[in-house]
Amino acid sequence: MKIFKSSKRFILLAVVASLVVLGATGAFAAPKQKNIILATTTSTQDSGLLDVLIPLFEKETGYFVKTIAVGSGQAMKMGEKGEADVMLVHSPDAEKKFVEAGYGINRRLVMHNDFIIVGPPSDPAAIKGIKSSSDALKKIAAANALFISRGDNSGTHAKEKTLWKKANINPSGQKWFQETGLGMGQTLNVASEKKAYTLSDRGTYLAMRKNLGLEILNEGDAALLNIYHVIEVNGAKWPKANAPGAKAFADFMVSKKTQTIIKTFGVDKYGSPLFFPDAGKKVEDLGK
């Protein structure tokens, strides 16, 4: 009798639990066909910029944006397969190839900030004060000072590889060179923990500075510009992609209102803006 009673209770519990769960799952509803998959870099998410812009865009247009923050390399791979609708990325050389291959259309300049070389305040390779970023890298290599690389095919990693090339150094396999394969924020943490040098975008560094034992040791070189473009996935190639949504988002990113927000984003918190709006400008004119 006792078992009978308890099993009845058990069934009741199970039924109630399943009703709760089923009722709850009904509440996931996101507007269908109004979804936009935005593949972007970790830097735009980690700096908090998208947390400000996306809600505005959603409110204005009624679209629902699914932001997938990955490295620029992976973001473009998603675009190549038609798994993303629009991309906000910062790997100019790869982007040009992407558009030339017909995967993307309407590549437009959105904003820039710059890369910086950060390292421990003790600066074992004595790179502080050196103007050229490639000279700074040469000194790091010569001093065998630990350098942490993203190693994840992101825009920052692509930039780093260009800089090593410019300095005529092949760092891979060297004892002082380590790759994390992680996002910018985590890589900065690793560099801070190991008292190592690394290349970072200024936005992520500023946003995380309070927890890091790292200082800016090289900045201002024109080679260190970090340029963000918005690219729409080619709707003709991928009929499943949300082309109107992608266009709406890209238009939003270069609109006057958004550009004004980008201009002032971060000023209250970090004392200086994290990004500089560039819509309508030419890449060659940046940083002048």
Add this chain to the structure above:
Amino acid sequence: MELIVQGIVKAFQLLISLDPEVLGVTWLSLKISGTATFISLFFGVSVGTVVALNNFPGKRLVISIINTGMGLPPVVVGLFVTIMIWRSGPFGFLEILYTPYAMIIAQAIIATPIVMGISLASIQNLPPNLRLQILSLGASRMQMVWVLIKESRLPLLAAVMAGFGGVISEVGASIMVGGNIKGYSRVLTTATVMETGKGNFDIAIALGIILLLLAFLVNLLLTHVQQRQHPR
């Protein structure tokens, strides 16, 4: 050390102030992992019972496969689910990549072998003569199975706890198929990874503590049900 204290303080601040974002993330974790566990319970217990009660060639192989599945790496599940449901995949037409539904599917796949393995072992563990005894009392086969499941209630609830614990703490698959989208598919584990990446260690620790609290409460409830009456 100071950071951990800060994290604990932050956790209580977030909980007491009923921070809507944290509450939303916590509730979503519970919904997704609860649903996934529920689905896994259905498949896990039924298949586990069938395998336990029948003799067939290759039974040991099947049990080995199920037991291996108990250690299924979440990232591998995440990868395969992603490939299956992205737009160019065989189930792309469903358009569920980067949704909570995809997370439920991935988590159910992770939890099912766990539930299956434990329920299989617990049914097998019952005295073999019990079956004969029940049947000889005139029970039908379905009634016999039902009594056996009831008899192994204790280990079966342990299976629920193990399955739920496995998926609520899982991050690899959730971040791949859910995408960690703010206010939509962001759960406690993926939020913890993101906040760690941002260097907000206090919030990351706070989320970790909330996750532990949640797991504790759910287990407390299940243990309460499990231990309420001792089966003799």
